[in-house]
Structures are given as C-alpha cells and as structure tokens.
Amino acid sequence: MILLIKILRTCGFTGYRPSKLPFPNNEKHPACLRLKALIHDTVEAAIHDGYTHFICGFALGSDTYFAEAVLVLRTLYPQITLEAALACEAQAENWAQKDRDRFYDLLSRCDVETYISRKYYPRCYLDRNRYIVDHSRRLIAVFDGKLGGTMYTVNRAQAKKIELVIINPSAYAADNT
Structure with missing residues (x-):
C-alpha cells in the first residue's frame, strides 16, 4: 500500500540533452530562459495537483533544469522530495568539470539517490x-518528436497510460533563434 501511495504522488521527468535543444549549451538564450520558466511552472502545477515526489535522471540539459x-x-513547498535516478555511478565521469560540479551539487541536495547499476552497461540509460x-x-x-531516449520514455508512459505533460522546446525557440 505504501508503494501505491508513493506512485500516485510521484511525478517523473524526461527531456533532451543540450545537443537536441534549439539553443545548445546556451542557457542565457531567451528560449532557454522561457523553457526553464515553463518547467518551473509545470512542476509547481504538479505540486498543486498533489504530487510530492519527483524523479529525474540527472542528465545534462533538461534534466538539470x-x-x-x-x-x-x-x-516554498517543503513537503516535496527529489529523487535522482542514475543510470550508473560513472554517469557524470566524462563531463566537463563545470557540469560535474553542477551535477554533484544538485545530487547532494537530493532526498533519494537510486542507481540502476553500479557499472555502465549498454542499456543502463x-x-x-x-x-x-x-x-x-x-x-x-521536454519533447518535440525527436528519436532517442526521450521518445522511448514518452512512448512507454503512453503505453502504461501514465499522465503525460509535454513541453515542446521548439515552440519557444521559433522567434528567438
């Protein structure tokens, strides 16, 4: 029963890495700032809908936002918790130093760390x-139809009939590219 209650109040996240966003590696771009604001507002709406536990894969880009x-x-809402669902312990090993620092800072503030595997294997992500x-x-x-892990995750959510909120990053880049 405890697991069911947790799932009913849990909101997961999936999204693109910087290379698939319309403003790769430019977090000062107006479209990126709008995307971050929309992610914030969408999370806050989930909190108002009763979601208290959030799960994120902690990849670069959308996951970080x-x-x-x-x-x-x-x-503002101290009842909410954040879970880092990590593919493997070496997830950030090959990232630039500034990205690793940001990753470990965020990770240190998580409530739960879940490792899918201690070591990398081809399907761990x-x-x-x-x-x-x-x-x-x-x-x-954060999805606009591109092939890859985000599409796989969205399709799995649809197949499982999970409530889905899609933020199209291309819609926010059209007027400021």
Whole structure:
C-alpha cells in the first residue's frame, strides 16, 4: 500500500540533452530562459495537483533544469522530495568539470539517490528511463518528436497510460533563434 501511495504522488521527468535543444549549451538564450520558466511552472502545477515526489535522471540539459526547479520550489513547498535516478555511478565521469560540479551539487541536495547499476552497461540509460516511468503517475517531458531516449520514455508512459505533460522546446525557440 505504501508503494501505491508513493506512485500516485510521484511525478517523473524526461527531456533532451543540450545537443537536441534549439539553443545548445546556451542557457542565457531567451528560449532557454522561457523553457526553464515553463518547467518551473509545470512542476509547481504538479505540486498543486498533489504530487510530492519527483524523479529525474540527472542528465545534462533538461534534466538539470528540472532538478533545479524542484529544488527552488522545495523552499516554498517543503513537503516535496527529489529523487535522482542514475543510470550508473560513472554517469557524470566524462563531463566537463563545470557540469560535474553542477551535477554533484544538485545530487547532494537530493532526498533519494537510486542507481540502476553500479557499472555502465549498454542499456543502463534506457533502464533508468523505464524506472522513472514505472515509478511515476505523471511524466513531464521536454519533447518535440525527436528519436532517442526521450521518445522511448514518452512512448512507454503512453503505453502504461501514465499522465503525460509535454513541453515542446521548439515552440519557444521559433522567434528567438
């Protein structure tokens, strides 16, 4: 019964890494700032809908924006928790130093760390995405139809009839590219 209650109040997240966003590696771009604001507002709407536990894969890009939004909102809503669902221990090993520092700072402020595997294996990121869907009742996705892990995760959520909120990042870049 405890697990069911947790899932009913859990909101997962999936989204693009910087290379698939319309403003790669430019967080000062107006479209990125709008996307971050929309992620924040979408998380806050989930909180108002009763979601108290949030799961994120902690990849670069959209996942980072989501984790940051949850942590900012936790100052206003102390009942919410953030879970880092990590593919493997070496997830950030090959990232630039500034990205690793940001990753470990966010990770240190999480309430729960879940490792799909201690060591990397070819499907560990897909298994991480499966974990997020299987432990959520709502999924927020930064998605505009591109092939890849985000599409896989969105399709899995649809197949499992999980409530889905899609944020199309291309819609926010059209007038400011």
